[in-house]
Amino acid sequence: MTPNRRSPSDPNDRELRLWRVGRALTLAFVAAVLVAGSVFYGLVVLLGFNEIDTTVKLDAKTLFDLVKLSFGVVAGSGALVALVVAYRRQRVDEAGAHREATRLHTERFSQAVDKLGSDSPAVRLGGVHALAGLADDAPDDSLRQTCIDVLCAYLQLPFTPDPGDDPTQQEEHHRYLAFRKVRHTILRLIGDHYRRPQGTHRSWQGCDLDLAGVTIDASMDFSDAIFSGGTVYFGGATFSGGAVDFSGATFSGGAVDFSGATFSGGAVDFSGARFSGGTVYFVRATFSGSTADSGSMVDFGGAMFSGGKVTFRLATFSGGTVNFSGATFSGGTVNFRSAMFSGGTVYFSGASFSGGAVDFSGARFSGGTVYFSGATFSGGAVDFSGARFSGGTVNFRLTTFSGGTVNFGGATFSGGTVDFRLARFSGSTVYFSGATFSGGTVDFSGATFSGGTVDFSGARFSGGTVDFSGATFSGGTVNFGEAIGLIPDGLLTAVGTPVPATVVLASAWLPPVP
Numbered sequence: 001m002t003p004n005r006r007s008p009s010d011p012n013d014r015e016l017r018l019w020r021v022g023r024a025l026t027l028a029f030v031a032a033v034l035v036a037g038s039v040f041y042g043l044v045v046l047l048g049f050n051e052i053d054t055t056v057k058l059d060a061k062t063l064f065d066l067v068k069l070s071f072g073v074v075a076g077s078g079a080l081v082a083l084v085v086a087y088r089r090q091r092v093d094e095a096g097a098h099r100e101a102t103r104l105h106t107e108r109f110s111q112a113v114d115k116l117g118s119d120s121p122a123v124r125l126g127g128v129h130a131l132a133g134l135a136d137d138a139p140d141d142s143l144r145q146t147c148i149d150v151l152c153a154y155l156q157l158p159f160t161p162d163p164g165d166d167p168t169q170q171e172e173h174h175r176y177l178a179f180r181k182v183r184h185t186i187l188r189l190i191g192d193h194y195r196r197p198q199g200t201h202r203s204w205q206g207c208d209l210d211l212a213g214v215t216i217d218a219s220m221d222f223s224d225a226i227f228s229g230g231t232v233y234f235g236g237a238t239f240s241g242g243a244v245d246f247s248g249a250t251f252s253g254g255a256v257d258f259s260g261a262t263f264s265g266g267a268v269d270f271s272g273a274r275f276s277g278g279t280v281y282f283v284r285a286t287f288s289g290s291t292a293d294s295g296s297m298v299d300f301g302g303a304m305f306s307g308g309k310v311t312f313r314l315a316t317f318s319g320g321t322v323n324f325s326g327a328t329f330s331g332g333t334v335n336f337r338s339a340m341f342s343g344g345t346v347y348f349s350g351a352s353f354s355g356g357a358v359d360f361s362g363a364r365f366s367g368g369t370v371y372f373s374g375a376t377f378s379g380g381a382v383d384f385s386g387a388r389f390s391g392g393t394v395n396f397r398l399t400t401f402s403g404g405t406v407n408f409g410g411a412t413f414s415g416g417t418v419d420f421r422l423a424r425f426s427g428s429t430v431y432f433s434g435a436t437f438s439g440g441t442v443d444f445s446g447a448t449f450s451g452g453t454v455d456f457s458g459a460r461f462s463g464g465t466v467d468f469s470g471a472t473f474s475g476g477t478v479n480f481g482e483a484i485g486l487i488p489d490g491l492l493t494a495v496g497t498p499v500p501a502t503v504v505l506a507s508a509w510l511p512p513v514p
Contacts, residue, residue, distance in 0.1 A: 101139040108134055109147065116154060121178035128154075128182060132189045136202045148207050151186050155214045159183070184218035191221040191245075198226065206230045206254075217241035217266070227278060228253040236260045244268045247299075251308060252277040259283040263298055263320060270300045271323075275332060276307040283313050287344060289320025297321040301347075304328045305356065311335040317368060318343040325349045325371075329380065331356040341392060342367040353404065354379040365416060366391040377428050378403040385431075389440065390415040397421045401428035401452065408432045413464065415440040425476065426451040433457045437485075439464040444471050445490065451476040457504075461485035468494045479504040 112134060115127025128151065135147035162176045163169040196203035206229040214234070219242040227249065235257050247269045259281045266289075287298060301323045313335050325347045337359050349371045361383045373395045385407045397419050409431040421443050433455050445467050453476060462485050469490030480491075483506040495503050497511060 102143070105134060105137075105139060105143055109143075113150060116150070121175075121182055124179070124182045125185060128185050128189070132193070135193070135204065141207075144204070145207055148190075148204060148209065151190070152210045152214075155183055155186055155211060180217075187216065187218050187220050191219075194222055195225045198228070209233065212236050214238075215240060216244060220244045222246045222249055223269075224248040224250075226250045226252065227256055230254050232256045234258045234261050238262045238264065239268055240265045242266050246270045246273055248272045248274075250274045250276065251280055255279045255281065257281040258285050260285065262286045262288065264288050268298045270298070271302050273300065273303045275303065275305045275310055278308045280308070280310045282315050283311055285312065285315045287315070287317045287320050287322055289344070297323060299323045300327055302326045302328075304330070305334055306331040307356075309333045309335065311337075312339050313337045315339045317341045317346055319368075320344045321347070323347045324351055327351045329353045329356055329358055331380075334358045336360045336363055338362040339364075341365045341370055343392075344368045346370045348372045349374050351375045353377045353382055355404075356380045358382045360384045361386050363387045365389045365394055367416075369393045369395065371395045372399050373397045374399065376400045376402065377406055381405045381407070383407045384411055385409045387411045389413045389418055391440075393417045393419065395419045396423050398423065400424045401426065401430055403427045403452075404429075406430045408435055410434045411436075413437045413440055413442050413466075415464075418442045420444045420447050422446045423448075425449045425454050427476075429453045429455070431455045432459050434459065436460045436462070437464055437466050438462045441465045441467070443467045444488075445469040447471045449473045449476055449478050453477045453479070456480045457482050459483045461488060465489060470494065473500060473503050475502060477502050477504070480506050480509065482506060483509070 108130065112127045112130035115123050115130065118124050118127070131147045131151055135144045135151075138144035138147060159179060160172075160176060162180075163172045165173065190204070190209065193202055193204040194209070196205065198205035205226060208230045209232045211232075211234050213236040215238045216234075217240045223245045225246070231254060237258070239261065243266055249270070251273065255278060257280075260283070263286065289297070297320060299322075303324070305328065309332060311333075315336070317340065321344060323346075327348070329352065333356060339360070341363065345368060351372070353375065357380060363384070365387065369392060375396070377400065381404060387408070389412065393416060399420070401424065406428055407430075411432070413436065417440060423444070425448065429452055435456070437460065441464060443465075447468070449472065455477075457479050459480070461483065466488035467490055468488050471490070471494040473495055481504045487506075487509040491505075492509070492511060495505070499505060499510070
């Protein structure tokens with residue numbers, strides 16, 4: 001039952017407000033009279049009329065002008081007082097209107113929440129739409145956030161899984177589908193409202209969304225949304241179906257957090273997104289979708305990373321497809337530190353690395369395929385230091401290294417294939433110093449070394465195959481100084497005799513002097 005509240009139109013309230021206004025006007029009138037008298041007296045004193053004797057007369061015109069001036073000052077003062085009183089009255093009315101709007105919002109909120117607890121899916125669906133409407137019309141941001149929090153909390157509630165199509169459980173199956181419709185409606189409404197420009201009616205941009213642990217098996221549309229404030233949290237969420245669309249979205253502030261999320265089905269689309277500020281977290285996220293399922297993809301194709309921070313630190317890529325093809329890395333930080341690539345496919349094909357930092361340090365490549373084929377490294381820093389290549393394929397075929405730094409220092413190549421065939425080293429500094437080649441295949445056949453620096457100093461060649469067959473050394477510096485172990489296949493033939501000044505070989509590898 002709704003508790004009794006005194007209505008704003010209560011007669012006692014009106015009498016109290018009228019008494020306060022009357023008292024204010026009376027005080028204003030008395031103040032105006034006192035000001036008029038003071039001004040008149042002051043003018044008389046100022047003009048020296050207090051010394052007028054019987055021989056000097058104050059003519060009527062001068063006296064009338066003084067009176068007019070006095071009352072002009074009083075009128076101005078009165079107008080100012082009236083404005084102050086009107087402003088105070090307006091503030092009181094606005095406060096009363098806000099209290100009334102808040103009261104009505106609270107009543108409607110309670111009714112909508114009651115509907116969400118109904119046993120009827122149809123009633124719950126009505127409660128969802130009622131809460132979304134309340135968020136749209138909320139008197140202030142705090143009340144809007146409360147409505148959004150309740151909708152998110154509903155999604156976080158546990159639900160009974162689908163019993164399947166067994167005829168003996170048909171009723172339970174239909175009930176599952178009905179309640180799933182409620183959850184899918186909330187997901188759709190969140191996306192619809194978040195795409196509206198911030199500051200416009202029905203926009204939820206800038207609000208917090210807490211979808212931690214939620215199962216997202218339906219579509220959500222954040223395309224072209226702007227994330228410039230607030231926190232959108234998908235931590236521990238499971239993306240198992242449908243499509244979640246961030247294509248064309250702008251991340252310029254705030255935080256979007258997928259830490260610990262599992263991408264096991266469906267598609268998550270960041271194609272064409274712009275990362276210019278804020279932070280997007282994929283820490284410990286798991287990409288495990290089946291590669292046989294063409295719909296299982298996380299797509300950053302054509303995305304622009306020009307600022308802010310996107311982190312995949314400790315993420316696991318064990319299946320499905322993650323696509324960065326054609327992406328532009330020109331600023332900010334993209335962090336794959338200690339990530340595990342054990343299955344599936346990750347594409348950086350045709351990507352442009354021209355600035356900022358992309359960090360694969362300590363990453364483990366034990367399966368699957370990672371493509372950098374056709375990518376361009378022309379600036380910034382890409383760091384594979386300490387990475388471990390023990391399986392799968394990492395493909396740098398036809399990649400261009402024309403600027404910036406690419407660092408494989410201290411990396412371990414013990415299995416799988418790392419393919420640099422036909423790569424062009426024309427300006428970058430590429431470090432393999434201290435790397436260990438103990439297994440697998442690292443293939444530089446047909447590569448061109450025409451500029452920049454490629455540094456293998458102190459590298460250890462103890463097993464596997466490192467192949468420079470058909471490589472061309474025409475400029476820049478290639479340094480194998482203090483390298484340990486057997487000379488890579490085809491290196492001496494590719495370098496030629498005499499050894500060019502731009503190529504430094506380990507002393508044990510130098511051809512015998514005739």
